[in-house]
Amino acid sequence: MTKVTKAVIAAAGFGTRFLPQTKAMPKEMLPLVDKPIIQYIVEDLVAAGIKDIIIVGSSNKRAIEDHFDMPSQDLLANLKAGGPSKQPYIEQIEKIANLANFVYIRQKGPYGTATPIMNAAHLIGNEPFIYSFADDLTVATPNSFQQMVALYEEYQGGILPCIQISDDRDYKRYGIIGGEQVRQDVIKMDSVIEKPGKDAAPSNFASVGGYLFTPGVFSYLENGLKNLPEGKEFYVTDSIIEPMLKDGKAFYGCAIQNSKRYDTGDKLEYIKTVIDFALKDPDMSGEILEFIRTKNR
Numbered sequence: 001m002t003k004v005t006k007a008v009i010a011a012a013g014f015g016t017r018f019l020p021q022t023k024a025m026p027k028e029m030l031p032l033v034d035k036p037i038i039q040y041i042v043e044d045l046v047a048a049g050i051k052d053i054i055i056v057g058s059s060n061k062r063a064i065e066d067h068f069d070m071p072s073q074d075l076l077a078n079l080k081a082g083g084p085s086k087q088p089y090i091e092q093i094e095k096i097a098n099l100a101n102f103v104y105i106r107q108k109g110p111y112g113t114a115t116p117i118m119n120a121a122h123l124i125g126n127e128p129f130i131y132s133f134a135d136d137l138t139v140a141t142p143n144s145f146q147q148m149v150a151l152y153e154e155y156q157g158g159i160l161p162c163i164q165i166s167d168d169r170d171y172k173r174y175g176i177i178g179g180e181q182v183r184q185d186v187i188k189m190d191s192v193i194e195k196p197g198k199d200a201a202p203s204n205f206a207s208v209g210g211y212l213f214t215p216g217v218f219s220y221l222e223n224g225l226k227n228l229p230e231g232k233e234f235y236v237t238d239s240i241i242e243p244m245l246k247d248g249k250a251f252y253g254c255a256i257q258n259s260k261r262y263d264t265g266d267k268l269e270y271i272k273t274v275i276d277f278a279l280k281d282p283d284m285s286g287e288i289l290e291f292i293r294t295k296n297r
Contacts, residue, residue, distance in 0.1 A: 001047065001156060002127055002128055002151050003155065004048075004049060004050070004127075004128045004129065004152060005049060005050060005051045005052060005127070005131060005273060006050065006051070006052045006053075006054070006123075006124055006127055006129040006130075006132060007045045007050045007052070007053050007054070007084050007131070007132070007145075008053075008054045008056060008116055008117060008120045008124070008129060008131045008132070009038070009042075009053060009054070009055045009056065009132050009133070009134050009167075010056055010107075010113065010116040010132070010133050010134060011025065011026065011028050011038065011057045011061055011064060011134040012056055012057050012058040012061070012106075012107035012116065013135075013265075014027075014058075014060075014264075015027025017265065017266065017267055018030065018267065022071045024060075024250040025063060026057075026060065026063055026064055027134075027135060027265070028061075028064060028085060028134040028135060029063050029064060029067065029288060030270065030272075031266065031286075032071050032264075032273060032274055033274065033276045033278055033281055035038065035276050036067060036144075036262070037134065037135055037137060037264050038055075038067075038134045039067070039097070040137055041098065041132055041134060041136075041137065042099055042100065043066070043099065043143055044143040044144065044145050044146075045100070045130065045132070046099050046100055047143055047145070047146060048130070048143065048145035048146045048148070048149050049149060050130065050145070051100060051101060052100065052101045052103065052123075053101070053102055053103070054103045054104075054105065054123050054124075055103070055104050055134075055284070056106075056115075056116035056119050056120055057104060057105075057106060057107065058106055058107055061104075064104075065102075065104050067096070068096060068097060068099070068102050068266060068277055068287070069097055069098045069188055070094065071090075071093045071094065071097070072082075072206060074195065075093075076090065076178055077208050081184070091280050092130050096185045098252050098260075098281065103123060103269070104197060105119055105120065105123075106119075107119055109224075109225075109234065110228065110232075110233065110234040110235075111234065112233040112234030112235045113235050113236045114221060114224065114225075114232075114234045114235055114236045114238075114239045115223060115234050115239060116131070117213075117217065117236070117240075118132055118221050118225065118234075121218050124214045124215075124218075125215075126237060127215060128152065128212065128213060128214050128215060129212070129213055129221065130145055130148065130149075130210070130211070130212050130213075131211045131212075131236075132145075132209075132210045133209050133210065135263075135264045135265040136170060136208070136209040136210060136261075136263070136264075136265070137261070137262045137264055137273070138208065138210075138256060138258070138259050138260070138261045138262070139259065139260050139262070140257065140258050140259035141258045141259075144161050144210070144259060146283065147161075147209075147254065147256055147257065148161055148212045148254065148271045149212065150252050151252060152185065152212050155186070155188075155250065155252050156250070157188075157214065157249070157250030157251055157252050158211065158213050158214055158217075158241075158244070158249070158250065158251040158252070159176065159209075159211065159212035159252055159254055160189070160192070160207050160211055160241075160251060160252070160253045160254070161173070161207070161208055161209075161210050161211075161254060161256050162177060162187075162205040162206055162207055162253045162254060162255050162259060163205075163206050163255065163256065163259070164205060164206075164255045165204050165206045166204065166253055168198050170206060171195070171196060171198040171201045171206075172195045172196075172255045173191065173195065173199050173206075174195065174205070174207060174208065175189075175192045175194045175195070175204035175207040175237065176190055176192070176195075176202060176205065177202070177205075177206075177207060177253035178190055178191035178192070178193060178194050178202030178203055178284060179202070179203075179204055180254070181184045182252075183253075185254060185255040186202060186252055186253070186254050186255075187203060187205055187252065187253040187254075188250065188251075188252055189241075189245060189252060189253050191242075191245065192237055192241055192242070192245075192253075194237065196221060198210040199207040203253075205253045205255060207253065207275050208256075208261055210294065211236065213240070215250075216244065216249060216287060217240050218243055220239060220240050220243050221239060221240060222238075223243070224238065224239025225239070226238070262276070263279060273287070275292075
């Protein structure tokens with residue numbers, strides 16, 4: 001079976017909810033303590049065995065390319081002038097550039113989640129790949145991509161990462177997976193229903209973004225684009241998942257274990273994420289916690 005070594009990251013959004021901050025800086029570069037959001041995604045992909053990462057962006061995403069490039073000579077000279085105490089920073093930023101083979105392309109085509117895959121198709125070829133969003137972060141042990149790859153190798157089908165929901169409101173926030181439950185954390189899919197409400201939901205498995213696809217998706221993409229009605233958005237669920245399920249292709253919804261999901265595309269949730277990450281940092285957690293306590297007095 002072909003190993004999963006390629007990934008596509010969708011990073012073309014404008015981040016309008018974070019304006020004016022994102023007028024000049026990509027939302028994917030918003031920091032979580034001392035690393036941008038997208039770096040956490042990349043590091044998890046690399047830990048899952050990914051070698052080639054295709055970032056599908058837009059004209060205002062140059063900062064992402066610069067971040068994963070080798071450091072400039074000016075920055076290196078400045079750090080070297082600081083003496084031995086700055087050496088760890090040099091090692092750290094050089095390591096970032098060597099995490100993976102990075103390819104950057106600009107998004108072209110209709111609005112929707114299927115377009116970045118279409119743009120990257122010529123770079124993927126006849127291989128399985130992971131498709132992820134640059135602001136959708138799940139912290140898990142093993143990480144979510146490692147769990148997805150392990151399940152792909154076990155079941156040899158497409159994988160949709162999920163969370164198991166219990167709040168009634170969440171059934172109107174997520175796409176819900178339907179199908180045969182083959183074990184406690186895995187459903188062999190026969191449907192995905194967008195925001196059905198609890199009464200109409202076929203399970204409590206909520207799809208949370210990101211996919212592991214087998215190579216067969218590209219013919220469905222081409223057909224979906226060809227038959228896309230005027231003005232309709234080009235979505236993964238409509239153009240890939242549903243027609244492949246109809247044709248009997250195997251997809252599995254997997255509940256990511258030992259996990260916590262962060263929605264960093266929302267301002268309030270982003271702030272909560274920063275606080276949570278800061279509280280996990282041993283160098284600052286104590287002072288951050290004390291600061292929060294003083295605010296509650």
